[in-house]
Amino acid sequence: MSLRARIRDGDKAAFGELFDQCSKAVYNHAFRLTGNWSTAEDVTALTFLEAWRLRGKIDAEGGSLRPWLLGIATNVARNVRRAARRHDDALARLPRSQEVPDFAEEVVGRIDDAERLAAVRQAYGRLRRQEQDVFALCVWAGLDYAQAAEALGIPVGTVRSRLSRARKKLADAGEPPPARRQVVGDRGPEKEEIR
Numbered sequence: 001m002s003l004r005a006r007i008r009d010g011d012k013a014a015f016g017e018l019f020d021q022c023s024k025a026v027y028n029h030a031f032r033l034t035g036n037w038s039t040a041e042d043v044t045a046l047t048f049l050e051a052w053r054l055r056g057k058i059d060a061e062g063g064s065l066r067p068w069l070l071g072i073a074t075n076v077a078r079n080v081r082r083a084a085r086r087h088d089d090a091l092a093r094l095p096r097s098q099e100v101p102d103f104a105e106e107v108v109g110r111i112d113d114a115e116r117l118a119a120v121r122q123a124y125g126r127l128r129r130q131e132q133d134v135f136a137l138c139v140w141a142g143l144d145y146a147q148a149a150e151a152l153g154i155p156v157g158t159v160r161s162r163l164s165r166a167r168k169k170l171a172d173a174g175e176p177p178p179a180r181r182q183v184v185g186d187r188g189p190e191k192e193e194i195r
Helices: 004-007 010-036 039-053 064-091 102-126 129-142 145-152 155-170
Strands: none
Touching: 004 010, 010 039, 010 064, 039 064, 102 155, 129 145, 129 155, 145 155
16 A cells, blocks of 8 residues: 555554655745744644645545645645734734833832841741730731730730730841831720720
């Protein structure tokens, strides 16, 4: 049985032989058509994919399949160029900003913030769990002493002393205590409600 007939019947080994015989010629042809080695590789791959798909149309008798493959490669290269042209046209229609923002300062700020946060988290991790709880509620969440005491189910005086110890430990570790977040409607820790 001829190579043509075997390929037409779906013989993968025969198609592999065809690839071995003609892939270099197809690649060279694709490179001449496109002028780009990477695009030529894509065209070559697509050519053999299309050839496999169209294998049933091969005549059982005849000579080399090289001209048939080069014809497929020509069509594939044309389609690739057309697709690239459409892509370029679509990009050209996109609105373009005249000024490109400089993100360098923002990136540096984020790096500094990340380093600072890592140092704070490390110092925070050295606090006792009860101090961490009070610190997180009063400083990071912005609760006043009474609210933190209610949330934790402990007396207000305990909240004050734990927060004071936490701030001192952070200061001793070289971390200035972060400013307390002010929450809307919060009177602050110094102005507790008297009931």
